[in-house]
Amino acid sequence: MNRRGFLRNTAIAAGALIFGRTQSAVAASPKKIIKASKFPVGSSRKFVATNGAPAFLFRTKSGVFAYSAICTHQGCTVDYLKAGKKLVCPCHGGSFDPFKSGKPVGGPPERALDKILVSIKSDWIVQS
Numbered sequence: 001m002n003r004r005g006f007l008r009n010t011a012i013a014a015g016a017l018i019f020g021r022t023q024s025a026v027a028a029s030p031k032k033i034i035k036a037s038k039f040p041v042g043s044s045r046k047f048v049a050t051n052g053a054p055a056f057l058f059r060t061k062s063g064v065f066a067y068s069a070i071c072t073h074q075g076c077t078v079d080y081l082k083a084g085k086k087l088v089c090p091c092h093g094g095s096f097d098p099f100k101s102g103k104p105v106g107g108p109p110e111r112a113l114d115k116i117l118v119s120i121k122s123d124w125i126v127q128s
């Protein structure tokens with residue numbers, strides 16, 4: 001290997017090392033969504049997931065859970081209707097039950113909403 005090749009390979013290796021550290025640092029810090037003390041049992045709210053997509057967070061006596069707000073039919077954004085306790089899609093009338101694993105309960109969707117992993121850590125609800 002000549003000098004130019006050595007320098008190029010060294011630069012690539014250094015870049016990979018720095019990029020790898022940055023990636024692991026990002027993965028190691030969970031995204032804070034809301035303080036747990038400000039989100040009591042029975043609460044629900046929209047938030048932006050780490051991938052930038054809209055999502056819904058819920059808290060019940062059994063804990064916290066969340067779903068992507070992207071409809072599994074054709075990708076419209078669902079909204080939570082508290083009165084009916086359903087996540088409803090405005091595009092074709094699909095609906096999902098957030099208290100039964102986000103499964104479809106009406107309209108054309110055949111697949112449940114994607115789950116988003118959340119947990120409570122040090123009084124924060126975080127996306128893991």
Ligand code: FES
Nearest residue numbers: 071073074089094
């Ligand atoms: S995109 Fe949601 S029901 Fe069609």
